[in-house]
Amino acid sequence: MSKLTIVANIKAKADKVDLVKAELLKLIEVTRAETGCISYDLHQDNANPAHFMFYENWQSRELWQIHMNNQHLADYVAATEGAVVEFTLNEMTIID
Amino acid sequence: MSKLTIVANIKAKADKVDLVKAELLKLIEVTRAETGCISYDLHQDNANPAHFMFYENWQSRELWQIHMNNQHLADYVAATEGAVVEFTLNEMTIID
Numbered sequence: 001m002s003k004l005t006i007v008a009n010i011k012a013k014a015d016k017v018d019l020v021k022a023e024l025l026k027l028i029e030v031t032r033a034e035t036g037c038i039s040y041d042l043h044q045d046n047a048n049p050a051h052f053m054f055y056e057n058w059q060s061r062e063l064w065q066i067h068m069n070n071q072h073l074a075d076y077v078a079a080t081e082g083a084v085v086e087f088t089l090n091e092m093t094i095i096d
Numbered sequence: 097m098s099k100l101t102i103v104a105n106i107k108a109k110a111d112k113v114d115l116v117k118a119e120l121l122k123l124i125e126v127t128r129a130e131t132g133c134i135s136y137d138l139h140q141d142n143a144n145p146a147h148f149m150f151y152e153n154w155q156s157r158e159l160w161q162i163h164m165n166n167q168h169l170a171d172y173v174a175a176t177e178g179a180v181v182e183f184t185l186n187e188m189t190i191i192d
Contacts, residue, residue, distance in 0.1 A: 004142075005139050005151075007103070007139075007149065007151075021191070025191070025192055028192050041190055041192070042190070042191050042192050043101050043103075043188040043189060043190050043191065044188060044189055044191050045186050045187070045188050046100075046186075046187040046188060046189055047186070047187065051186075053103065053186075053188060055101075055103075055151055090141050090142075090143070090147075090149075091141070091142040091143065092139040092140060092141050092142060092149060093139060093140055093142055094137055094138070094139050095117075095121075095138050095139065095140050096121055096124050096137070096138050
């Protein structure tokens, strides 16, 4: 199994930045404890505080997919319904 | 001085992927040796091989700006002239 890098970009509605940030922060400890999680770091754009980004490294795509189906991500989606204007996710490979 | 995360997205022309990749790879060793460089990792999108991404961490914005003005980046820009269709750069802060 080869490693997987995930880049997840989340853009919050202007008046929902604090809500989205709080919900994203809740994901970190529980996700870092998941099988296969190498790193899971949340960032905020210096020029646009509504733009958050998770940079994640996983032992394999299979283990990342288990994470994606976990309850805490479902809870995040429910808690931020209507508060996120854009979400993109890229699966990548470190080439050096 | 606070740390800085850089996310640089580079999209190559379809027929210039190998050229751009080769030029990006040349940047890695010299950049990692620069003062202030904590990490400098090149990725390729699994769904779009023309999409490259550097995930970078720097000790400070000042030291990153010295990097941005270095000769090897100027050489990269010259070597890939006309071969890159899109370039975006985000300055970010790790919040957890």
